[in-house]
Amino acid sequence: MSLRRIFALSRRHYYLYKGSWPRILELVYWPVMSLTLWGFLSLYLKQIHVDLPAVVPVFLGALILWDVLFRSQIGVCMAFLEEVWSRNLVGIFVSPLTPLEFVIGQLLVGVLRTLAATFAMVLLAALAYGFNIFTLGLPLVAFFANLIIMGWAIGLLVTGIVLRFGQGAESLAWAIIFFFQPISAVFYPVSALPQWLQPLSWATPAASVFEGMRALLNSGTFDTALFLRAVRLNGVYLVVGAAFFMLMFRLARRDGQLLTIGE
Amino acid sequence: MLQRQFLSELAFSSNGKESVMDKNARVVKVVNLTKRYRSTLAVNGLSFHIEPGEIFGLIGANGAGKTTTIAILLGLVTPTDGEITIFGLDPKRHRRKVLERMNFSSPYISLPHRLTVLQNLTVYADLYGVRNIRSRLDDLCGKLGISDLLKRHFGQLSSGQKTRVAIAKALINEPDLLLLDEPTASLDPDVAERVRSCLLSYREEKGAAILVSSHNMQEVERICDRMLILKQGKKMIEGTPASIISRYRTKDLESVFIEIARGEDN
Numbered sequence: 213m214s215l216r217r218i219f220a221l222s223r224r225h226y227y228l229y230k231g232s233w234p235r236i237l238e239l240v241y242w243p244v245m246s247l248t249l250w251g252f253l254s255l256y257l258k259q260i261h262v263d264l265p266a267v268v269p270v271f272l273g274a275l276i277l278w279d280v281l282f283r284s285q286i287g288v289c290m291a292f293l294e295e296v297w298s299r300n301l302v303g304i305f306v307s308p309l310t311p312l313e314f315v316i317g318q319l320l321v322g323v324l325r326t327l328a329a330t331f332a333m334v335l336l337a338a339l340a341y342g343f344n345i346f347t348l349g350l351p352l353v354a355f356f357a358n359l360i361i362m363g364w365a366i367g368l369l370v371t372g373i374v375l376r377f378g379q380g381a382e383s384l385a386w387a388i389i390f391f392f393q394p395i396s397a398v399f400y401p402v403s404a405l406p407q408w409l410q411p412l413s414w415a416t417p418a419a420s421v422f423e424g425m426r427a428l429l430n431s432g433t434f435d436t437a438l439f440l441r442a443v444r445l446n447g448v449y450l451v452v453g454a455a456f457f458m459l460m461f462r463l464a465r466r467d468g469q470l471l472t473i474g475e
Numbered sequence: 476m477l478q479r480q481f482l483s484e485l486a487f488s489s490n491g492k493e494s495v496m497d498k499n500a501r502v503v504k505v506v507n508l509t510k511r512y513r514s515t516l517a518v519n520g521l522s523f524h525i526e527p528g529e530i531f532g533l534i535g536a537n538g539a540g541k542t543t544t545i546a547i548l549l550g551l552v553t554p555t556d557g558e559i560t561i562f563g564l565d566p567k568r569h570r571r572k573v574l575e576r577m578n579f580s581s582p583y584i585s586l587p588h589r590l591t592v593l594q595n596l597t598v599y600a601d602l603y604g605v606r607n608i609r610s611r612l613d614d615l616c617g618k619l620g621i622s623d624l625l626k627r628h629f630g631q632l633s634s635g636q637k638t639r640v641a642i643a644k645a646l647i648n649e650p651d652l653l654l655l656d657e658p659t660a661s662l663d664p665d666v667a668e669r670v671r672s673c674l675l676s677y678r679e680e681k682g683a684a685i686l687v688s689s690h691n692m693q694e695v696e697r698i699c700d701r702m703l704i705l706k707q708g709k710k711m712i713e714g715t716p717a718s719i720i721s722r723y724r725t726k727d728l729e730s731v732f733i734e735i736a737r738g739e740d741n
Contacts, residue, residue, distance in 0.1 A: 224594075302584045470546075
């Protein structure tokens with residue numbers, strides 16, 4: 213494995229963002245807009261004394277963490293789609309870059325995009341709503357890491373689908389994560405879901421992360437069992453996502469789809 | 476013959492790269508290559524080889540199997556059957572080693588439009604592990620006459636300029652094997668001639684082998700040492716352009732091409 217080749221891919225995206233203000237704007241626009249909306253809603257709920265513990269931290273914390281998951285997933289997909297849109301994928305695949313290096317490069321770009329968007333949200337939450345997410349302390353790193361990894365896994369799944377089925381499937385890059393939102397218990401506990409849906413919810417690493425965040429905000433304790441559950445599930449998700457991508461890559465080579473993608 | 480031998484020696488010593496191949500090995504050896512897409516036979520039992528320092532033409536009508544063959548050599552498509560060795564190595568097992576010494580250009584692929592020429596070439600120089608990127612780019616861009624384009628976005632260039640930049644990308648790692656899919660398609664005669672001259676001088680300088688797919692028979696006649704004509708994935712004839720013309724008793728390669736394409740191949 214060559215770090216130089218992996219960083220070459222990251223550098224390619226750095227150049228792209230450096231020279232494109234609409235892309236930089238897009239990176240922070242949606243996170244900031246949704247935080248603004250949810251911030252006002254949280255303040256309103258607080259004003260009318262809704263019987264919810266720590267209403268502002270719970271909502272804004274959940275929103276920021278949800279966005280980490282979403283940005284991580286979309287970041288991986290965008291790193292791939294940018295190559296498809298610029299018809300550069302063949303050039304990359306015939307270079308000595310291995311598929312594994314390509315995947316790692318994509319994940320790295322996903323993380324960098326996530327950090328940029330999260331920084332904007334964290335700053336706005338602190339300045340506008342007095343919510344400092346860093347009060348969550350060290351467990352915040354565990355939450356972030358788990359959500360980023362889950363985003364990677366879903367991103368790889370979508371990338372594999374686009375690789376195999378072409379650009380017609382690219383809208384999945386934006387849509388697929390919203391399949392996970394209702395069952396990830398982002399803004400409400402898993403127990404709020406219908407009984408039959410709860411096992412599905414617990415099968416997502418995100419549900420454990422959001423339950424863990426609420427436990428920390430409400431009782432001040434970090435639930436190690438929830439954390440380990442998320443880690444185990446993420447292990448499975450990541451292996452499945454990577455294996456799916458590699459399988460789709462192999463099938464795309466067999467059927468000559470690497471040549472026609474982007475046309 | 477002596478020139479070929481000299482070029483062959485050069486091919487193995489250029490760039491100071493560590494050579495892992497057998498000195499006597501052919502650059503490319505393809506035996507009984509077959510590619511089937513469901514009911515379509517895109518490449519049908521194709522065999523050929525390319526010697527070091529040779530410019531080899533892969534010719535055929537649209538859909539004859541040229542692009543599929545090139546894509547198989549590049550590892551973009553997996554063959555259904557057959558054997559390939561590149562630099563004496565099995566490209567499936569030695570993918571990175573083989574690709575480090577190859578490069579590819581085609582009008583059907585592009586470079587990111589929002590990146591400048593310099594940024595694009597730097598990224599590819601990193602992907603190919605080029606040492607002394609700055610001096611390599613100075614040398615290459617000077618030869619191709621694109622030094623004044625380095626700070627411009629790729630998307631702002633004319634098609635002739637884009638082709639020269641794409642050729643620069645294809646030569647960035649000083650490949651021992653260069654695969655070019657229609658390198659002069661859609662270029663005006665002046666730019667096309669510059670590209671051909673550049674390829675010929677690169678071959679002279681580095682002793683590289685070049686595989687060219689083209690529809691321009693005059694170009695093939697001018698630059699190719701040997702060529703192969705494909706029809707429906709099958710080899711129809713292989714040889715030097717002169718020997719093929721004489722075998723078909725026609726005035727030029729274009730007539731041979733038309734005769735084969737229309738089915739009057741014998």
